[in-house]
Amino acid sequence: MREVLEAIERWKGRGEQVALATVVKVIGSAPRDVGAKMAVSSGGEMAGSVSGGCVEGAVFEIAQEVLRTGRPRLVRFGISDEMAWDVGLACGGTIEVFVEPLP
């Protein structure tokens, strides 16, 4: 959380909405551990990371959707996923990312 706090404060200071994505489960090996965070603002900025760069683009899109609907989502990324061709993790692990709007 530390690594995204500063950006979140800046965005909130400008009156923007913020979605927070957190790695909540890791199966096999993955570039970032449980607890890794990425924050996305309604203004389209991002901070932090949930992988080595492989799924951040997809998480960004989901975060924008979460900000629109206000409803959190749990998303799974990995080789077993149908999205593997687009956003598969290079190292072959599976991660679950929870994306929620910040209060």
Place this chain on the structure above:
Amino acid sequence: MNWFERVREAIRKEEPLAVATVVRGPEAWLGAKWVVEPTGDGWGSVHPELDRRVQELAQRYLAIGHSGTVSLPTPEGEVEVYIETYVPAPLLIIVGGTHIGIALAAIAKVLGWRVYLVDPRRTFATPERFPHVDRLIHAWPDEVLPHLITARTAVAVLTHDPKLDDPAVIAALQSPAFYVGALGSRKTNARRLERLRRKGIPEETLARLHAPIGLNIGARTPEEIALSIMAEIVAEQSRLRQAARATVPEEVRP
């Protein structure tokens, strides 16, 4: 105060805190939070079906500083709860404002540690030489160490001067510090151990000392030695984390 404001405050004040989130289950439960305070109090919005079990698990996770997801059965079906613990950044205390200390402070800051430098010699411990440290403490190590050290503290004693090193090593070994290392060759270290024995320090206490300090990576420059010290500290931290994890029952292990 909402859960996020509480997390922000805990990080700023370096307080431990756990936050549980329902991440899989009935749509209406998703995103519900339960905040567990270090005092053992809990508050939030998880379903009453869950709060007691989540509270108990979160306290267990908080005790060992682990985060992870657990499955809990409820009348509404299986629910997954992610428990995240926020623990204060670990503290590295460097005793001795030496060249190795400068590099060690920089490496520890990159790794997210808080770093204090203790050295009574004002010419060594200057803000110009140590721009990265969180605190410069001009005092005798044995006077201040007992007040600074917790179980999340590592101490690296680097002065190379027995009249500073010995009291620092003794104070650190008798503290809850999870790591104590001291600079010096095998010969220097053998002489140090002899002096400490003569002062009545018991063998089991001396056995806690990492000396010669650092992993054996063939380090030659002060910067390489600093790297070997930090690597040894991280290795010790990982070893203790694994040991703590093993104390949690397997079915709820993070």
